[in-house]
Amino acid sequence: MATTFQHRPVLLAPTIDALAVPAAGGGRGVWVDATFGRGGHARALLARLGAGDRLVAFDKDPQAVAAATELAAADPRLAIVHAGFGSMRDALAELGIGQVNGIMMDLGISSPQIDDAARGFSFMRDGPLDMRMDTTRGETAAQWLARASIDEMREVIARYGEERFAFQIAKAIAAGREKRPLETTGQLAELVAGAVRTREKGQHPATRTFQAVRIHVNQELEELPHALAAALELLAPGGRLAVISFHSLEDRIVKQFIAAAARPGAETARLPLRESERPQPVLTAVGRVLPSEDEVAGNPRARSAVLRVAERTGVPLPAAGGLAFVKGEAPAVARRGAARRRVPRSFAAAFA
Numbered sequence: 257m258a259t260t261f262q263h264r265p266v267l268l269a270p271t272i273d274a275l276a277v278p279a280a281g282g283g284r285g286v287w288v289d290a291t292f293g294r295g296g297h298a299r300a301l302l303a304r305l306g307a308g309d310r311l312v313a314f315d316k317d318p319q320a321v322a323a324a325t326e327l328a329a330a331d332p333r334l335a336i337v338h339a340g341f342g343s344m345r346d347a348l349a350e351l352g353i354g355q356v357n358g359i360m361m362d363l364g365i366s367s368p369q370i371d372d373a374a375r376g377f378s379f380m381r382d383g384p385l386d387m388r389m390d391t392t393r394g395e396t397a398a399q400w401l402a403r404a405s406i407d408e409m410r411e412v413i414a415r416y417g418e419e420r421f422a423f424q425i426a427k428a429i430a431a432g433r434e435k436r437p438l439e440t441t442g443q444l445a446e447l448v449a450g451a452v453r454t455r456e457k458g459q460h461p462a463t464r465t466f467q468a469v470r471i472h473v474n475q476e477l478e479e480l481p482h483a484l485a486a487a488l489e490l491l492a493p494g495g496r497l498a499v500i501s502f503h504s505l506e507d508r509i510v511k512q513f514i515a516a517a518a519r520p521g522a523e524t525a526r527l528p529l530r531e532s533e534r535p536q537p538v539l540t541a542v543g544r545v546l547p548s549e550d551e552v553a554g555n556p557r558a559r560s561a562v563l564r565v566a567e568r569t570g571v572p573l574p575a576a577g578g579l580a581f582v583k584g585e586a587p588a589v590a591r592r593g594a595a596r597r598r599v600p601r602s603f604a605a606a607f608a
């Protein structure tokens with residue numbers, strides 16, 4: 257049974273408008289929601305799609321998958337895959353899908369994940385220091401913080417939290433765990449608050465550290481470039497990609513990816529090539545949308561949201577594939593284990 261925590265979708269109308277291109281798919285199109293959450297965007301997209309269209313959703317979180325499974329029972333156009341969106345291409349191939357009409361990604365964590373203290377994402381609510389989106393596998397934040405060296409912690413907190421005081425915080429965590437195992441979000445928030453002298457106005461001193469540890473535990477920036485590259489390969493000509501980011505690190509990856517795919521000739525501009533020999537754009541940047549003041553007033557989570565939309569051109573991808581376009585920063589910290597996925601057989605049969 258899914259939890260009763262609610263999620264209010266961010267930038268809902270512009271995202272759906274960007275994706276639900278009339279006539280796309282010719283009545284038998286396929287769309288992807290890479291981050292189902294509680295299905296706010298998925299429901300709105302399904303409402304716009306036709307009876308013969310399909311929506312394949314992904315989420316790492318078993319509670320999100322449970323919510324999607326309930327919705328799929330009522331709407332057979334929806335299928336849910338319990339997997340990281342980095343494995344989108346393989347998972348869709350297993351469903352017999354090689355091309356799609358639109359892909360949306362609403363990055364980061366959902367309100368139910370933050371609001372449920374038991375998930376360990378929040379410094380506002382004391383709970384076990386977990387922070388995994390996928391609670392069925394992988395190392396928790398507590399397990400990582402128990403074994404990480406000061407240098408590793410400093411690197412993660414500085415890079416993924418863009419935290420000036422990363423070294424002081426890493427040292428405080430190491431000293432704190434010597435005295436008592438670090439097991440709760442409250443303990444971590446307290447250690448950070450004790451180590452950080454200044455704070456940004458209105459922000460808890462542990463905000464950046466919690467963001468950093470969460471990004472590390474879930475390999476968030478590591479998976480995003482793979483998903484973008486897969487999206488490029490999957491989109492049919494005219495197909496749309498819509499990505500909502502919530503912090504500058506992920507938005508930078510999305511922005512640079514779209515820019516590189518939309519202007520692939522930039523790097524060869526000085527080479528003596530004929531126009532026909534220059535790489536041609538495989539994406540067109542459609543635009544960037546920010547939430548309105550009204551949306552932010554009604555939903556503070558929307559405050560930092562940025563939606564970027566791009567459209568696949570008809571130009572075939574170069575042999576090197578989509579990853580050649582990724583210019584995002586390579587993830588710094590090595591991780592254990594790879595995510596497995598579960599593809600629903602009945603849906604696979606429907607596409608066979």
Ligand SMILES: C[S@@+](CC[C@H](N)C(=O)[O-])C[C@H]1O[C@@H](n2cnc3c(N)ncnc32)[C@H](O)[C@@H]1O
Binds near residue numbers: 291317342
């Ligand atoms: C911001 S919420 C999406 C909310 C959703 N659009 C809605 O309207 O309910 C992000 C969701 O994506 C999931 N998620 C984040 N990164 C993921 C990844 N790499 N692969 C699969 N799911 C991911 C999270 O577990 C979370 O449920």
